[in-house]
Structure formats: structure tokens, C-alpha cells
Amino acid sequence: MSIKTANLGFPRIGSHRELKFALESYWAGKSNAAALLETAKKLRAENWELQQQKGIAIIPSNDFSLYDHVLDLAVMVGAIPAAYGWKGGPVDLDTYFAMARGSTGESHHGDCGHVHHGHGVPALEMTKWFDTNYHYMVPELRRDQAFTLTANRPLEAFLEAKALSIHTRPVILGPVTFLKLAKSTEAGFDTVELLDRLLPVYAKIFAELSAAGADWIQVDEPCLVLDLSDSERAALNQTYRALGEVVPDLKIMLAGYFGDLGDNLPAAIELPVAGLHVDLVRGPQQVEILLERTPDSLVLSLGVIDGRNIWRADLNAILNRIAPLVSRLGEHRLQIAPSCSLLHVPIDLDLEAGLDGELKTWLAFATQKLDELAVLGSGAADRSGVIGALEASLRAVAARASSSRVHDAGVAVRLAGIDGRMKRRGRAFLARKALQDDRLRLPLFPTTTIGSFPQTPEVRKSRAAYVKGAISGSDYEAFLRKETESAIRWQEEIGLDVLVHGEFERNDMVQYFGEQLSGFAFTAHAWVQSYGSRYVRPPIIFGDVSRPKPMTLEWWRYAQSLTEKPVKGMLTGPVTILNWSFVRDDLARADVSRQIALAIRDEVTDLEKAGAAMIQIDEAALREGLPLRQADWKAYLDWAVESFHLCSTGVADETQIHTHMCYSEFNQIIGAIAAMDADVISIETSRSKMELLEAFRSYKYPNEIGPGVYDIHSPRVPEVAEMTELMQLARGRLSDGQLWVNPDCGLKTRKWEEVRPALVNMVAAAHVLRTTG
Ligand code: GLN
Ligand code: ZN
Numbered sequence: 001m002s003i004k005t006a007n008l009g010f011p012r013i014g015s016h017r018e019l020k021f022a023l024e025s026y027w028a029g030k031s032n033a034a035a036l037l038e039t040a041k042k043l044r045a046e047n048w049e050l051q052q053q054k055g056i057a058i059i060p061s062n063d064f065s066l067y068d069h070v071l072d073l074a075v076m077v078g079a080i081p082a083a084y085g086w087k088g089g090p091v092d093l094d095t096y097f098a099m100a101r102g103s104t105g106e107s108h109h110g111d112c113g114h115v116h117h118g119h120g121v122p123a124l125e126m127t128k129w130f131d132t133n134y135h136y137m138v139p140e141l142r143r144d145q146a147f148t149l150t151a152n153r154p155l156e157a158f159l160e161a162k163a164l165s166i167h168t169r170p171v172i173l174g175p176v177t178f179l180k181l182a183k184s185t186e187a188g189f190d191t192v193e194l195l196d197r198l199l200p201v202y203a204k205i206f207a208e209l210s211a212a213g214a215d216w217i218q219v220d221e222p223c224l225v226l227d228l229s230d231s232e233r234a235a236l237n238q239t240y241r242a243l244g245e246v247v248p249d250l251k252i253m254l255a256g257y258f259g260d261l262g263d264n265l266p267a268a269i270e271l272p273v274a275g276l277h278v279d280l281v282r283g284p285q286q287v288e289i290l291l292e293r294t295p296d297s298l299v300l301s302l303g304v305i306d307g308r309n310i311w312r313a314d315l316n317a318i319l320n321r322i323a324p325l326v327s328r329l330g331e332h333r334l335q336i337a338p339s340c341s342l343l344h345v346p347i348d349l350d351l352e353a354g355l356d357g358e359l360k361t362w363l364a365f366a367t368q369k370l371d372e373l374a375v376l377g378s379g380a381a382d383r384s385g386v387i388g389a390l391e392a393s394l395r396a397v398a399a400r401a402s403s404s405r406v407h408d409a410g411v412a413v414r415l416a417g418i419d420g421r422m423k424r425r426g427r428a429f430l431a432r433k434a435l436q437d438d439r440l441r442l443p444l445f446p447t448t449t450i451g452s453f454p455q456t457p458e459v460r461k462s463r464a465a466y467v468k469g470a471i472s473g474s475d476y477e478a479f480l481r482k483e484t485e486s487a488i489r490w491q492e493e494i495g496l497d498v499l500v501h502g503e504f505e506r507n508d509m510v511q512y513f514g515e516q517l518s519g520f521a522f523t524a525h526a527w528v529q530s531y532g533s534r535y536v537r538p539p540i541i542f543g544d545v546s547r548p549k550p551m552t553l554e555w556w557r558y559a560q561s562l563t564e565k566p567v568k569g570m571l572t573g574p575v576t577i578l579n580w581s582f583v584r585d586d587l588a589r590a591d592v593s594r595q596i597a598l599a600i601r602d603e604v605t606d607l608e609k610a611g612a613a614m615i616q617i618d619e620a621a622l623r624e625g626l627p628l629r630q631a632d633w634k635a636y637l638d639w640a641v642e643s644f645h646l647c648s649t650g651v652a653d654e655t656q657i658h659t660h661m662c663y664s665e666f667n668q669i670i671g672a673i674a675a676m677d678a679d680v681i682s683i684e685t686s687r688s689k690m691e692l693l694e695a696f697r698s699y700k701y702p703n704e705i706g707p708g709v710y711d712i713h714s715p716r717v718p719e720v721a722e723m724t725e726l727m728q729l730a731r732g733r734l735s736d737g738q739l740w741v742n743p744d745c746g747l748k749t750r751k752w753e754e755v756r757p758a759l760v761n762m763v764a765a766a767h768v769l770r771t772t773g
Contacts, residue, residue, distance in 0.1 A: 003331050005377035006058035006301055008218060008255060008277070009171060009341025010047045011366055012065055013529055015348050018043060020533040023066070027101075033093050040066060041160070048166045054370035057377070060218060061168035062157035063341060066093075067100045067532045070136035070181060071124070073173050075099070077201050078148040079182070081140045083121045091150050099124050100137060100532055125183065126531055130222055130258045131628050132308070132344050133538070133580065135531035139182035143189045147201045154217065155208050162213070169253065170214060171341075174221035175202055176235045181223075195235050199242050206247040216251045216274070219243075222340075224256030224264050225279070226628055233267060240271040253277055253301060257340035258308075259628055260286060269293050277301035281308070281339040284321060291324055300329065303339035304376065305369050310345055310526075310540060310582045312364040313372050315393040319379050326380055336376045342366040346526030346537075354524055359542055362400045365526065401586065403543075408518070411544035414598055415591065422601075423645040425653060425677060429703050432653040432679060439654050440566060440613060445727070445741050445766045448498035448706065450660050450682055451570045451616065452506070452746035453487050454755060459504050480505050481558060488562045490756075495763050498614065499567045501559035503748065509572045509618065510580045511539060512551075517599055519545035520581075539581045541592060547599035550606050557610055568658060569607035569615035571600055574643040579621040590639035597646035605650045616658035617648055617678075620745075623664035637672040644676045656680060662745055663687075667695040674701055682706035684744040686718075690729035697733040705734060708744030709765065710758050715750070717758045723765035731769075741766045 013019045022039035025031040044064050051059045065072050075096055080086040084095050094103075102123035125138040154170035161168040175198050182191045209217060221236065228236075243252060251274035260283030261268055268276060269290075278286050280303050294300060302325065304318045326334060348367040349360060364372060375389040383390060400406060425432060466476035487502040506512040514520040520539050527535035552571060560567040574596035583592055600617065607615050619640075627636050648657045659678040666673065666683065673681065685692045685707040693707055707730045709723040723741075730739055741762060747755050 001331060001381045002378040003326070003376075003380040004057040004335045005055065005373040006169070006253075006335040006337040007051055007056050007060055007342065007370065007373070008220075008257070008303075008307070008337055009060050009063035009343050010051065011343055011345070011347050011529065012043065012047075012063070013347075013527060013535060014039075014043050014046075015351060015525070017527055017535060019066075020535060023533045027097070036066070036093075040064065044157070044160065045164060048161050048164060048168065050367065051370060052166055054367075055374040055377075056370055058216070058335065059161070059166060059168045060171045060341075061161045062154040062170045062172065063343075064157065067097070068135075068137050069173060070129075070139065070178070071096070071100055072153060073178055074124075074137070074139040074182075076149065076151055076153050077198065078150050079139050079141055079145060081124075081185070085121075088148075089150070128624060130225075131625070132258070133528070133530055133536065133624075134344060136181070139178065140185050141179070141182045141191045141194060143184070143186050145194055145197065147194075147198050149201050149204050152205050152208050154205055154214075155212055158209060158212060158214050168214075169216045169218050170209060171218040171220060172202075172205065174219045174223075174254070175199060175239055176232060177221050177223040179235070180226075180232060190231070192232055192235050195238065199239065202239075202243060203246040206243060206250050210247050210250040214250060216253055218253045218255055218277075219273075220255045220257075220341075222256060222258050224254075224261050224268055225259035225283075227630055228264060233264070236267070237271065240273050244272045251275065251299075253299070253335075255301070255340075257303060259283055262629065265289055266293065269295065269298065273298075275299035275301055275335070277303060277335075277337060279303040279339040280321070281306045287321060287325060291328055294329060299333050299335065300325065301335040301337045303337050305336075305338040305364075305372050306585070307338040307340040307342050307369075308344050309585055310363050310365060311585050312362055312368070312396050313393070314397045315372060315375055315379065316390055317397075318376060319383065319390075322380060331381050334380070336373055336380060338369055338373065342369060344528060345369070346523065346528055348525075351525040352523050355521065356405075358399070358403065358405065359521055359540075361396050362542070363540075406543040406584075406586070408544035408546060411546050411595055411598075415594055418594065418598075418646065422649060423642060425649050425651075425657075427653045429677060429679065433704075435654045436613075436656045436679060440656065442497050443766075443770060444736055445739055445769045446497040447741045447763050447766045448496060448568070448682075449491075449500055449743055449759070450746045451500050451503050451568070451618070452509075452748035453500070453502035453504070454750055454752050455504070455748045456752065459483060463507065480555075484555065484559055485562055488559055488567070492563055492565060494756075494760050496759070497565065499559070499563060499565050500570060501555050501567060503570060503746070505555055509620070509746075510577050513572050513577060513600075514539040514541075514581065516549075516551040517545050517547055517596070519543040519595070536580075539577075541578070541581050541583050543584070545592065545595040545599055547602050551603055553603070553606050553610060556607055556612060560611065566613045569604070569612040571603055571615065571617045571647075573597075573617045573619040573622070573659065574600055574647060575625060575640045576619050576621040579625040590642075593639060593643040594646060597643040600647035601650050604647055608651045608655050612655070614656040614658060615648075615651070616660060617644070618660045619644065619676075620660065620662045622661060622672075623666075623669055626668065633668075637669065641672050641675045644678075648676075648678065658682065660745070664692075666692050670695040670699045670701065674699060674703075678703060680704040680706065680740060682708065682740065682742050684708045685730075686711040686726060686744050690726055690733065693730055693733045701734075702738075704738050704740060705730075706740030706742040709741060710743035710762055712743050712745045712747055712750060715754050717754055718761060720761045720764045720768065723762055724768045727765060727769050741769070 026036040253275035255277035257279040349365040379386040465471045483504040658680040663684040
């Protein structure tokens with residue numbers, strides 16, 4: 001006897017990034033659609049077979065996507081904006097990829113010999129998928145949107161698996177989450193209002209699946225973990241009443257994940273669905289309510305293996321936690337599952353030959369998580385069959401808990417020693433400003449950049465050669481010095497006021513620091529999809545964090561030695577490092593953040609000692625880390641701000657602290673930004689026509705701000721007049737003495753041919769501003 005194991009989704013990218021290479025080859029015109037689709041089919045088959053071989057009872061299908069599952073659904077239901085030129089009928093690959101990536105306007109010869117897409121169309125907008133680092137394409141819906149089934153993808157996937165003799169449970173994104181995540185192209189209408197028109201398409205999909213022999217479908221409604229409006233709750237009600245009635249033979253496993261269902265749980269549990277999946281990793285306390293309230297016929301899928309992190313589970317603790325549910329509901333009404341799709345974790349730990357052996361025994365990637373599910377499935381019914389595995393789990397948990405690799409007494413002492421003075425600057429901002437103005441003597445509207453200059457093919461090539469051992473450390477360093485020197489010379493030449501060293505030595509703004517801090521590990525193959533064919537390898541924070549030695553000091557010192565102008569010290573902030581890593585689960589995120597902050601504080605202090613008058617601490621991902629529920633925002637922002645204080649307050653009032661944030665809805669976090677009390681913040685604003693400054697104006701934000709005037713996401717070179725106009729808009733909202741002139745973000749992804757004229761224009765724009773009232 002055992003409890004059924006169920007998986008909610010498996011990574012699509014292939015253990016050796018096969019999907020990325022197939023996509024890029026197709027986009028480059030080096031291979032045809034048939035080859036791409038063949039690779040995709042092979043990956044799906046491999047995933048199904050792996051799950052079958054691991055003993056997973058309920059295997060998902062239609063969890064695969066060539067680019068993004070939200071885009072897939074939009075295309076499947078015919079929600080294709082007119083600009084993409086779709087005329088009805090099946091949607092071809094080029095239309096799909098035009099929605100994903102934009103089309104350049106270059107003619108592209110499809111396999112059929114026809115020429116598609118004669119004109120350029122931008123891609124759909126892309127945004128963060130809940131609080132993950134996965135990004136989805138935002139569907140665009142009109143008030144008069146019609147929906148039609150262009151292809152029954154869950155059915156195709158189900159049949160494809162069936163042909164391999166694997167009976168699957170197809171997955172589809174639920175209609176309410178889909179509509180809620182979509183954006184409306186017209187003001188004053190809520191996309192959820194389109195539900196009545198969308199439901200018939202779902203009904204058709206369900207009916208066809210049922211006719212083909214599917215018995216269950218997994219319907220993902222992660223919106224269940226968000227704050228929902230009454231109309232959204234009503235929409236969920238309407239959806240599951242309707243779908244249950246139209247196709248009674250197809251059982252629905254309604255999946256809410258990425259958190260506690262919270263105030264939505266009582267309603268969710270009453271919905272007329274056959275099954276409910278809950279995330280017990282992030283919401284373990286739900287067990288109590290489930291014990292009390294689960295209706296008699298409902299099947300529960302218990303999300304007990306962490307689909308968002310890479311740690312090996314404490315299997316014994318999980319079995320203990322779910323034991324009351326097992327005895328109350330019985331084995332047949334339970335399934336054991338990961339908390340969410342395994343999309344968000346890397347595929348296979350066994351590929352990490354270079355990773356420290358002890359650390360490896362604490363980790364589980366997607367493949368290993370399948371093994372854990374299997375152990376839990378049989379152990380939940382009867383532990384005697386899996387004693388060996390449970391003992392191994394105990395040993396791993398105990399070893400990690402007591403390992404000296406994880407616990408550093410020195411770090412604990414420092415954390416305990418945090419006091420109030422480490423959380424504030426000496427004087428208030430205006431007094432600091434007077435001292436800094438006196439020291440720095442910058443003109444009005446000072447010009448600067450955000451830190452990085454182009455990572456040219458030569459820079460990348462040189463780094464790759466160094467990493468491979470093809471060139472020596474000293475040759476690599478000599479090369480970087482040369483790049484840095486010419487960047488400094490060039491910045492002086494065009495008359496920028498505050499210079500940067502250019503970050504040529506950095507592979508990535510988080511990895512560069514992680515590699516020099518203790519407590520971090522890096523992988524070779526542990527890729528996770530960020531969007532489309534873009535994958536990242538997040539660092540793993542496994543232990544107490546400290547800084548063995550200075551990280552950026554020598555580069556700053558060298559750059560500053562070349563010029564009389566101030567060069568900013570350039571660091572990544574603790575919250576950003578945290579939000580872009582896999583974080584240990586045995587310590588509160590707030591404490592991990594504080595540890596990183598203290599390490600950065602040491603670097604800040606060293607930079608100041610070496611003579612840096614300005615130090616920038618980037619918090620690009622601060623807004624990204626906001627919890628899904630508003631009730632949790634304050635706690636997060638409190639420790640995020642505290643972390644910024646911990647790293648930035650060890651300096652004299654004469655030292656100017658900068659920070660940088662990429663595009664954000666600043667009105668949600670303006671209070672926290674003000675509390676951070678950076679002397680200068682640079683932000684991404686060029687595309688919003690400075691509307692984002694409204695949050696700062698209405699808050700009466702007192703400190704200095706550099707609103708970006710150069711859209712670094714585009715190869716286009718902005719004219720002087722454009723940038724002057726943007727700054728004039730900024731002057732309408734803030735005082736002249738507050739304003740800096742800078743690009744939206746770092747320039748690492750641009751080419752020098754674009755950056756040079758753009759920054760020359762930017763400096764010219766600042767001159768115009770200085771001479772106009
Ligand atoms: N200093 C970093 C750079 O210029 C900041 C990048 C970011 O905010 N994403 O590249
Ligand atoms: Zn940025």
C-alpha cells in the first residue's frame with residue numbers, strides 16, 4: 001500500500017539546455033521548425049520516462065512549453081493582438097515567436113516557402129511570475145475580446161504521452177489566473193470580466209480530453225495565494241461550478257501554490273472540484289484547517305517537497321506533519337506532491353561533478369525530488385518499506401544542522417552585536433548634503449552612469465579564456481586594466497562628472513560577489529529558466545556569510561588612480577544578492593540578508609578608507625522580493641531597509657552613498673526608499689516619461705535622484721532634446737538641486753557604438769539644463 005505520488009510539472013529546458021540551443025538555432029535560421037519540434041518532443045518523452053522510472057504515479061503533461069506557458073494559453077485560446085497579423089485558424093510558430101520576442105520586420109521564410117511578417121512588431125510585455133524569477137508574457141485582452149480554441153494542447157500532450165503508453169494528468173493554467181495576469185488594452189475594464197467568454201473554450205478542451213480517456217486534469221490557479229477581490233472570488237466560484245457540470249467525468253485537481261491559501265482556503269475547499277492541491281512548504285499551518293474542514297469526497301494533494309528551493313527534504317519531519325491527515329482522510333484521498341511545479345529548480349544534481357561532496361548530500365534538484373516523492377508516497381502509508389531512505393534523510397539533516405561549513409561562530413557574534421548606531425547615518429540628509437556638496441563641488445545636474453560599460457565580445461572572450469586556463473591570471477588582469485583605463489579616459493574626455501570603473505571584471509552583479517564571499521556555492525549545470533531561452537544559474541547560499549577579504553577595492557583604487565574626478569565604489573546590495581540566489585532554509589531570510597549586509601559593510605568601510613567619496617550599493621531586486629500578500633510587505637521592507645542601513649551607515653557623513661533600482665512600481669515602496677536614506681538614488685524612468693517620479697514628488701522625497709533618461713534596453717541612441725525634455729519633466733516634479741542625469745541602468749548589454757554617442761548627448765543635455773531655468 002502506498003499513497004499516490006503526483007508531480008505538478010517538470011523543467012522543460014533539458015538537462016543540457018537542449019531546448020535553448022534548438023530555439024536559438026531555429027531563430028538564427030540554422031535549423032527548421034521540424035528540427036525544433038523534434039527536440040521538444042524528445043525532451044517531453046525523456047521527462048515522462050524519467051518520472052515513470054522514478055515511480056511517480058501521476059505524471060503531468062502539457063507542462064512543457066517552447067517559450068512560456070502563459071503565452072501558450074493565450075495562443076491556444078486565440079488571444080492574439082491584431083498587430084501580429086493572425087487571421088484565424090491554427091497559429092504558426094512565427095506568430096508565436098513574434099509574440100514572444102517581437103519581429104524585426106525582416107522577412108522570414110517559413111518552411112512552407114511563404115514570407116511572413118513584413119513589418120516589425122514588438123513582443124508582448126514580460127513580467128515576473130508571482131514571486132519567482134521566472135518571467136511570463138503578459139497576455140493583452142480587449143473589452144470585445146473573443147476566444148476560440150486554436151489547438152487543444154493539453155489533448156495533444158495527453159495523446160503524445162499515451163502513444164508512449166504513459167497515462168498522464170494534463171495541466172492547464174486556470175482561467176481566473178490567466179485573466180487576472182492579463183492586461184487590458186483599454187482603460188476601465190477588468191480582464192476578469194471576460195470569464196463568460198473564456199469558459200466555453202475550457203469546456204471544449206475538457207470535453208475532448210475526457211473523450212480521449214483523460215480522467216484527471218490539473219488546473220493551476222496560483223492566484224489562490226494572492227489577495228483576491230470579491231469579483232475574483234466570484235469568478236473562481238463560477239468557473240469551478242461551471243466546469244464541474246459541463247464535463248463531470250474529467251476530475252479537476254485545482255492547484256494553488258506559492259504560498260498559503262490563507263483567507264481563500266475556506267472558499268477553495270468548498271469548490272465543487274474533485275481535488276485540491278495545497279502548498280504545505282510555504283503554508284504548513286494549513287494542515288490544521290484541512291483536518292477540520294476537508295469535505296468528505298475531496299482528494300487532497302499535499303505539496304510537501306519544496307519546488308522553489310534546492311534543499312534535500314527532511315522526510316521524517318514531513319511524514320510526521322502529514323500523519324494526522326493520513327489517518328483522518330485515508331490513503332486513497334491523498335496525493336504526495338511538490339509544493340509547485342519543479343520548473344523553478346535545476347534538473348539533476350548528478351551533473352554537478354565539481355560541487356563539494358558534503359554540500360551535495362544536502363541538496364536535491366528536480367530529479368532527486370522525484371525520488372523523495374517516491375519515498376514519501378510509500379512511507380506515508382508504511383514506513384517499514386523505506387527505512388533506509390528515511391535514515392539517510394535523518395543523517396543528511398543532522399549533518400547539515402551541525403556542519404562547520406554552515407555555522408560560523410564569528411558571524412553569529414557579529415549579528416548579535418548589531419546595534420542602533422549601525423542602522424543610521426550620523427546626521428540627517430540635509431546636513432550630510434551640505435558636507436558632501438562642499439567636498440565634491442559637483443555642478444548642478446551632475447552626470448554619471450550606473451556602473452557597467454559594454455561587456456564586449458573581447459571582454460567575454462578574455463574571461464572565458466581565463467576561466468578555461470588558456471590565459472594566465474596576470475594576462476587577464478592586464479587586459480581588464482587596459483579596458484578600465486580606456487573607460488576612465490573616455491569618460492573624462494566626454495565630460496562626465498562622476499565616473500565608474502566599468503565592471504569589466506564582473507561576470508554578473510551577484511555571482512561576482514558570491515564567488516568572493518564565504519557561504520556561497522556555484523554550480524556548473526544547474527540552470528533554471530528565467531524567460532524563454534534565457535536561463536540562469538543562481539548561487540546557492542548554504543552557510544553563514546562573511547567576507548574573507550576585500551572584493552572590489554583594488555579595481556576601485558586602480559580606477560581612481562587614473563583620474564581627479566570622483567570614481568564611485570560599486571557594490572551589489574544584500575537584498576538583491578538574496579533575491580537572486582537559492583537561499584538556505586534553516587535560517588530566516590532576514591538573517592541571511594543581515595549577514596550579507598555586514599559583509600558588504602566591510603567593503604564599504606574599506607572603500608571609504610581608501611579614499612572613495614562615493615559608494616553605490618545597487619538594490620536592483622529590492623522591489624522584486626515583495627511578498628505576494630500585502631499583509632507581509634511591511635515585515636519584508638523593514639528588514640530590507642535595515643539591511644541597507646547595515647551596509648551603508650559605517651561611513652562618515654561626507655561620504656556619499658548611492659543606490660540604484662531598476663524599473664519598479666515605486667509608489668508601493670516609496671516609504672521604504674525614503675527610509676533607506678541613500679544620499680542619491682538612480683532609477684529607471686525613461687520609458688515612463690518620468691511618471692514614476694510622481695511617487696517621489698507626492699512623498700516629498702528629500703534626497704537626490706537620478707531619473708534615467710536613456711533607455712538602455714534599446715539600441716537606439718537618444719537625442720539631446722529628448723533627454724533634455726525628460727529632465728524638464730523631472731524638474732516639474734523635483735527641485736533642481738535634487739536631480740542627477742544618468743541612464744536607466746548599467747550599459748553592459750549595449751555596444752560601445754551605441755553607448756558613446758548616447759552619453760555624449762546625455763552630457764550635452766545636462767549642459768542645456770544648467771543654462772535654462
Ligand atoms: N551596477 C550595475 C550595472 O551597472 C547595476 C545593474 C542593475 O541594476 N541591474 O550593471
Ligand atoms: Zn538597473
